[in-house]
Structures are given as structure tokens and as C-alpha cells.
Amino acid sequence: xxxxxxxxxxxxxxxxxxxAGGRGGDLRQSSDAFRGRAGGNRPxxxxxxxxxxxPAGPAAPGGRPAPAGRRTPAGRPAHxxxxxxxxxxxxxxxxxxxxxxxxxRHRLLLALSALLTLSLFLSYEGVHGDANPLRTSxxxxxxxxxxxxxxxxxxxxxxxxxxxxxxFQKQISVAAQSLAAAAGDDVGGPAGRQAxxxxxxxxxxxxxxxxxxxxxxxxxxxxxxxxxxxxSVLTDxxxxxxxxxxxxxxxxxxxxxxxxxxxxxLWLGWTTTxxxxxxxxxxxxETQLFLRRRFRRRYNRGLLAAGALLAAGLAxxxxxxxxxxxxxxxxxxxxxxxxxxxxxxxxxQHTASYLAHTGFRASAAVWILIGGIxxxxxxxxxxxxxxxxxxxxxx
Numbered sequence: 001x002x003x004x005x006x007x008x009x010x011x012x013x014x015x016x017x018x019x020a021g022g023r024g025g026d027l028r029q030s031s032d033a034f035r036g037r038a039g040g041n042r043p044x045x046x047x048x049x050x051x052x053x054x055p056a057g058p059a060a061p062g063g064r065p066a067p068a069g070r071r072t073p074a075g076r077p078a079h080x081x082x083x084x085x086x087x088x089x090x091x092x093x094x095x096x097x098x099x100x101x102x103x104x105r106h107r108l109l110l111a112l113s114a115l116l117t118l119s120l121f122l123s124y125e126g127v128h129g130d131a132n133p134l135r136t137s138x139x140x141x142x143x144x145x146x147x148x149x150x151x152x153x154x155x156x157x158x159x160x161x162x163x164x165x166x167x168f169q170k171q172i173s174v175a176a177q178s179l180a181a182a183a184g185d186d187v188g189g190p191a192g193r194q195a196x197x198x199x200x201x202x203x204x205x206x207x208x209x210x211x212x213x214x215x216x217x218x219x220x221x222x223x224x225x226x227x228x229x230x231x232s233v234l235t236d237x238x239x240x241x242x243x244x245x246x247x248x249x250x251x252x253x254x255x256x257x258x259x260x261x262x263x264x265x266l267w268l269g270w271t272t273t274x275x276x277x278x279x280x281x282x283x284x285x286e287t288q289l290f291l292r293r294r295f296r297r298r299y300n301r302g303l304l305a306a307g308a309l310l311a312a313g314l315a316x317x318x319x320x321x322x323x324x325x326x327x328x329x330x331x332x333x334x335x336x337x338x339x340x341x342x343x344x345x346x347x348x349q350h351t352a353s354y355l356a357h358t359g360f361r362a363s364a365a366v367w368i369l370i371g372g373i374x375x376x377x378x379x380x381x382x383x384x385x386x387x388x389x390x391x392x393x394x395x
Contacts, residue, residue, distance in 0.1 A: 098294060102383060105287045109306075109379040112280040116310075117372025119276055123269035124317055124365050130259035131324050131358035138255050139331055139351045141185035145249040146339045146347075148178035152203070152241060153340075156234060159210045159227065162218050172207045176200065188251050195248055202241045206233045256335055260328040270321075277314050281307065287383070302382025306375055313371045320361040327354040 155171035183196045213226030234241050284307045291300050331354045339347050 101290065101294075105283070105290065106380075106383045108283055109280070109287065109383070110376055112276060112283055113372060113376045113379060116273065116276040116280055117368060117375070119269060119273045120314075120317060120372075121365060121368045123266065123273050124321065124368060126266045126269060127262070127321050128324055128358070128362035128365060131328060131355065132362050134256065134259045134328060134331065135351075135355035135358055137185045138252060138259060139335060139355070140348075141182050141187045142249065142252045142256060142335045143339070143344055143348050143351070144178045144182040144185065145187070145245055145252065146344050148175045148182070149242060149245050149249070149338075150340045150344065151175040151178065152234060152245075155207075155210075156231070159213070159230065161214060164211055164214045168210065169207075172203065175203055179203070182248075187248055192248060192251065195244060199241055199244050202233055202244075206230050206241065209233065253336065256332055260325075260332040262325060277310065281310060284310070284379075300382045302378045302380075306378035306382065309371060309375055309378065313368070313375075317364075317368065320364060324358050324361050327356075327358065330354045 151171045151174040155168050155175065158165055158168040158171065161168070179196050179200050183193050187193070187196060209226050209230035213223045213230065216223035216226065232240070235243075237243055284303050288300055288303050288307075291303075292298060331351050334347050334350055334354075
């Protein structure tokens with residue numbers, strides 16, 4: 001009897017033993033198959049009794065073992081997508097950044113629109129706010145003072161006549177009316193009005209002394225005394241009528257320079273306005289392209305209307321500002337020198353032409369605020385539907 005074989009009991013049947021051995025083998029095979037289904041033969045899980053390092057893989061169709069270097073789809077790690085995506089981004093099946101992107105663009109458009117409206121309004125007012133005072137007060141006051149000085153100069157020429165003349169009285173009347181007009185234009189504020197009242201009183205004294213001198217004989221000493229006193233009232237360097245009027249005229253010319261100058265603050269304001277306008281235009285364009293990529297819509301009417309309003313409003317305000325500032329600069333150049341005679345009348349006509357329609361253009365400042373509100377409303381309308389869609393979407 002060889003090792004590993006069982007002895008046949010006495011009186012036993014060898015065929016029965018063979019049949020029992022066959023049944024035992026079947027039971028062992030069934031047990032091995034059960035262990036294989038329980039985990040020993042699952043793809044990627046080593047069976048009992050084998051080393052974890054063994055390269056055994058799942059069985060291929062037909063009973064052939066799969067090559068050791070291949071992975072089946074079921075054997076891929078679950079965190080593969082997390083390795084491919086950046087750690088700060090969600091996986092495509094875990095959420096979308098569209099809501100965040102829409103909110104950022106929404107806030108950016110509203111903020112740029114508000115800043116542009118404020119900057120444009122202040123810059124526009126900085127130029128046009130002085131146009132109406134220049135047209136109604138400062139420029140007419142300079143011309144009135146020029147007229148008064150010219151009339152007094154003509155009156156001094158007629159003061160040496162041997163008898164009272166109508167020309168002298170006419171020139172005195174013109175000077176007085178010019179001073180009244182200058183006072184009505186609020187020359188120099190309260191101090192200027194007081195100075196004009198003083199000048200008006202001195203003109204009255206001057207006219208009376210000249211008339212008294214003209215009533216005296218031609219070679220009379222009293223006549224010379226009256227004329228000397230009248231001339232001193234008119235031409236005294238410190239307190240004479242002409243000196244006072246020239247001082248007031250200098251103040252008015254300085255006011256004209258202030259009102260017509262385009263200083264550093266205005267340059268800064270308009271530069272900021274243009275940069276904000278460019279930034280808002282770029283933001284509107286980028287948002288339009290974003291919506292086209294994300295939602296497959298070629299155009300957004302709200303954003304297109306906002307862009308058109310931005311372009312039209314900025315062009316109109318720039319054009320109005322250029323026209324107004326050019327007229328103000330021409331007025332300053334015209335009034336920056338003393339005028340006499342016919343030149344005063346021509347200067348008045350040219351000034352009225354240069355500053356025409358400045359009041360209408362200045363009143364357009366309120367439309368900047370209305371346009372800014374409308375611009376923000378259009379940007380809100382263009383994005384609100386998409387924001388609401390993503391606000392209530394299940395995540």
C-alpha cells in the first residue's frame with residue numbers, strides 16, 4: 001500500500017470506496033468555489049492563502065487569466081477625478097461655479113456703473129457749473145466796467161469846454177448806467193457792491209465840479225481850481241474813480257480766469273471718468289461673451305442696451321464739454337485786455353455767441369444721474385434671470 005492511500009477495511013467494497021472518494025472531491029471543489037465567490041477571486045482582492053503582492057488578476061472571458069499589467073474599469077480608484085481636478089474646484093458632478101461667476105460680474109457691473117456716474121457728474125459739473133455764471137454775471141460785469149472807464153475818459157476830454165455840453169452829460173449818464181449794470185451783475189460780492197456805490201458817489205462829485213468850472217470865465221482862477229479838483233477825483237492813483245474801477249475790473253478778470261480754467265482737478269476727474277468708462281465697457285463685453293459661452297445665447301439685450309447707453313451718453317457729455325470749454329476759453333481771450341469804443345459792443349456780441357446754449361448744456365447734468373440709474377437697471381435686467389435660475393437650483 002502506497003503512502004496517501006486509505007486501507008480498505010476488511011470485507012469492504014472497493015467500488016463503494018471509490019464512489020465515496022468521488023463525492024468527497026466534489027464537496028472540496030464546491031467549498032473552494034464558495035471561497036472564491038466570497039472574495040478570493042474578486043477583481044483586485046487577493047484570495048486566501050496568496051500573497052498580497054501576487055500579480056494575480058481577474059479572469060478574462062473564457063477562463064483565461066487577464067494580463068498582469070491591465071486594469072479593468074471596475075478596478076480604477078474612485079478618487080481619480082479628484083487627482084485630475086484642482087483641489088479648489090468642484091468636480092463636474094458635485095456643483096457648478098456659474099452662480100458665483102454671475103454674482104461677481106453682477107457686482108462688478110453695478111459698482112463700475114455707480115462709480116462712473118459719480119465721476120462723470122462731478123467732472124461735468126466742474127466745467128459746466130461755471131459756464132452760466134460766466135455768461136450771466138462775470139463777462140457782462142467786465143464789459144460794464146470797460147464801458148464805464150471808456151465813458152469817463154470821454155467825459156474828461158469834454159470837461160475843458162468853456163460851457164456845459166450835452167456830450168459831457170451823456171458820457172456821465174453812460175458811466176452811471178454801466179455802474180448800475182455792474183452792480184446788478186454782483187461784481188465782487190458785497191464788497192464789490194459797496195465799492196461801486198462809492199464810485200457812483202464820486203462820479204456825482206466829479207460831474208458837479210466840472211459843471212461849476214464850466215460856469216466860470218475862461219481865465220478864472222476858480223475855474224482852474226474846480227477843474228483841478230474834479231481831475232483829482234477822477235484820476236487819483238490811490239482813491240480816484242478810475243483806480244477803483246480798474247481794481248474792480250482786475251478782480252472780475254481774475255474771476256473769469258478761474259471760471260474758464262481747466263485745472264489739475266478737472267484733468268484728474270476726466271481721466272478717471274474715461275478710465276472707468278473703458279473698464280465698464282470691457283466688463284460689459286466680457287460678460288456678454290461669458291453668457292454666450294455658458295448659456296449658448298448669442299446676444300443679451302440688457303447688456304447690449306447698457307453698452308449703447310454708455311457709448312451714447314459718454315459721447316454726448318464729451319461733446320457738450322468740448323463745446324462749452326471752447327466757448328469759455330474764447331471769452332477769456334476776448335475779455336483779457338482793455339476794450340474801448342466799438343470794440344466793447346463787438347465783444348458783447350461775440351461773448352453772447354461764444355456762450356450760447358451753455359445753460360442748456362449745463363442743465364444736462366441731471367441726465368447723467370438719470371442715465372446712471374438706467375445703466376445700472378439695464379445691467380441688473382441682463383443678469384437677473386440667470387442669477388435667479390442658479391440661486392434656487394438644487395446643489
